Amino acid sequence: MNKILLKIDGREVEAGEGMTILEAARKVGIVIPTLCHHEKLEPYGACRICTVEAEIRGSTKLVAACLYPVEQDLIVRTRSERVDKIRRMILELLLAHAPEARQLQDLAKEYGADKDRFEKEPSFCILCGLCVRYCAEVKKKNAVGFVNRGAGREISFIPEIASKECWKCKECFPLCPTEALQAAYVFTEALVSLTSFQA
């Protein structure tokens, strides 16, 4: 495998072909915050919190570190005024949806995000897709999925599958950066017991 040399925050980093910026950075202990990333899952690039500045041949652009493949002579800055500003904005927007999420609150403290900047609209879910993708890619059960679109998009357990598979698995619960997932499951369970009660 070809070795690729790049610079992350001023440090020379050696990475293999096909690695992402995030993987290369983690290998040498440079922290890039992530919300929708999971080692066992395909990169998804939903939360954009891993946005970094990538400079190649003199031009700088903002990329998602979890998706962007490393390149020879790439210069990456994981903390800069521009990056911090974007992360702050993302956090403020996400906090409007999930104000109680511990993970978001910790990040907000680090980046100085104001959690009350936007009017609260608690859906409690930030649509990171961790539960949906874990269920599909690792467990191959597809018991939980996205429904609707745009502002109405949300996660939803499929009662027919969830009633058979979920109660003995629940591996997606600890993945959730908010508490929305568990709530959705409890809701589905209640519905299932209600319908079986009626039947």
Added chain:
Amino acid sequence: MDSDRIDQIINKHQGQARSLIQVLLEIQSENRWLPREVLEKVSEKLEVPLSRVLRIVTFYKTFSFTPKGHYEIDVCTGTACHLRGAQRVLDTVQDLTGIKPGETDLDSKLSLETVNCLGCCGLGPVMEIGGKTHSKMSPAEIADALKKCE
């Protein structure tokens, strides 16, 4: 809708997963809605997870989880039609039919939807009744057009 007909539609597309939307569209247009059991059957036959079928069905406005009327009335409320009086058209249709957008009347004859553009803005206000496009609608014309829905 009987399950033989669904099998027929699925077989027409060689049971391929990539034909999912086509299959759903055909069932929707014949049956006028997509019952849960039908989605489960399609998911099983095409080997597409039910969660993906539901994601797609809830994404597109064409698909419906509730029975639609025999005649679907689409009133365009896009920018051009809005300026040319789409609201008046919509009000008239609601008065004449007694149903609101998204609803179906009791004998499943008519259902009403608003759409964002029917692609002929110069002819606004435009509405579609049972697939037939009506242009430059005035309240009197709406009554005439609706009378034909028998």
